[in-house]
Amino acid sequence: MNTPAMSDTSPAIRFRGVDFFYPQINEDPQIPDGESAAEDPDAITRVFRDLSIDVPSGITSLVGQNGTGKSTFLLLAAARLFPAAGTIETLGMDTAAYRGAHLDPDLEDERNRLVSVVYQNMEFETEAPIGELFEFVYANGYRAEKPAELLQTIISELELHDDLQYRTQELSKGALQRAVIAFSLLYGSRLLVMDEPVFALEDARKERVFRFLTDFVRSENTALLYSAHELHLSEQYSDNVLLFDKQGGIEVGPASEMLEREKVEAAFQVPLTLLYRKERLYRETLQNSGGQ
Ligand SMILES: Nc1ncnc2c1ncn2[C@@H]1O[C@H](COP(=O)(O)OP(=O)(O)OP(=O)(O)O)[C@@H](O)[C@H]1O
Numbered sequence: 001m002n003t004p005a006m007s008d009t010s011p012a013i014r015f016r017g018v019d020f021f022y023p024q025i026n027e028d029p030q031i032p033d034g035e036s037a038a039e040d041p042d043a044i045t046r047v048f049r050d051l052s053i054d055v056p057s058g059i060t061s062l063v064g065q066n067g068t069g070k071s072t073f074l075l076l077a078a079a080r081l082f083p084a085a086g087t088i089e090t091l092g093m094d095t096a097a098y099r100g101a102h103l104d105p106d107l108e109d110e111r112n113r114l115v116s117v118v119y120q121n122m123e124f125e126t127e128a129p130i131g132e133l134f135e136f137v138y139a140n141g142y143r144a145e146k147p148a149e150l151l152q153t154i155i156s157e158l159e160l161h162d163d164l165q166y167r168t169q170e171l172s173k174g175a176l177q178r179a180v181i182a183f184s185l186l187y188g189s190r191l192l193v194m195d196e197p198v199f200a201l202e203d204a205r206k207e208r209v210f211r212f213l214t215d216f217v218r219s220e221n222t223a224l225l226y227s228a229h230e231l232h233l234s235e236q237y238s239d240n241v242l243l244f245d246k247q248g249g250i251e252v253g254p255a256s257e258m259l260e261r262e263k264v265e266a267a268f269q270v271p272l273t274l275l276y277r278k279e280r281l282y283r284e285t286l287q288n289s290g291g292q
Pocket residue numbers: 022023024025026027028029030031045047064065066067068069070071072073
């Protein structure tokens with residue numbers, strides 16, 4: 001199966017009439033690949049009903065209160081979850097084609113070439129130090145060319161030089177998040193999906209990582225879709241924003257318009273000053289629990 005070429009003006013992602021619900025309440029949003037929603041309407045958490053929306057190409061961030069469906073949207077766009085009704089096209093591919101990817105290594109490979117995911121909390125079961133893992137991911141990824149300098153640039157820009165000999169389990173939360181971003185860039189999928197990729201980093205580092213990440217994907221013309229709780233990151237480092245309303249609506253538009261005070265306050269149903277205070281407290285809690 002060949003993935004279609006996209007022009008810059010085609011939407012990166014197109015939802016049409018999408019229904020999605022989870023079979024039951026479950027605190028872990030990372031349900032395994034290929035599981036789709038159950039059919040029992042009595043025991044479900046409905047997340048989307050008849051959702052139709054286009055996400056432009058370029059860099060788009062997802063903004064909204066907890067529980068409004070950002071992670072679910074990312075996993076649907078990345079063909080890791082599938083709708084109960086409706087269609088989703090990602091870079092021109094109907095994601096239904098990947099429903100069996102968890103059972104078919106070739107199909108899984110094709111899906112991963114199209115789109116890869118950085119999950120909110122990633123764990124690895126490997127004894128290899130991350131320096132070796134970087135080389136492995138780079139060698140086995142989808143880049144047409146793999147110059148050694150690119151690997152060095154990514155390691156250096158993400159400030160991972162001093163961590164190369166450690167196993168993933170030995171890294172701080174923040175260093176692990178930076179390593180996972182490095183994996184994602186080295187892997188070379190056409191669309192990168194990232195669910196809160198820098199939540200555990202200190203503020204100055206978040207800025208540095210985002211500046212590098214967004215410059216990098218722009219220079220390669222790769223599409224990036226990410227969620228972040230820090231409004232200033234979305235404002236500075238995205239072309240477009242998907243604003244998730246507490247009432248269940250989703251609006252898309254240029255970041256400068258979507259992040260205007262009135263719009264954000266209406267979507268979150270919270271005054272902006274309170275929102276910033278909540279955000280700061282949330283970050284402090286994370287940093288006190290071993291961030292960086
Ligand atoms: N695996 C799951 N099983 C059942 N319900 C789920 C699952 N994952 C998420 N939900 C529910 O679906 C709804 C949307 O959750 P989702 O995680 O997509 O929102 P979110 O906007 O990403 O939230 P956050 O900002 O807290 O990550 C919530 O009501 C959540 O409780």
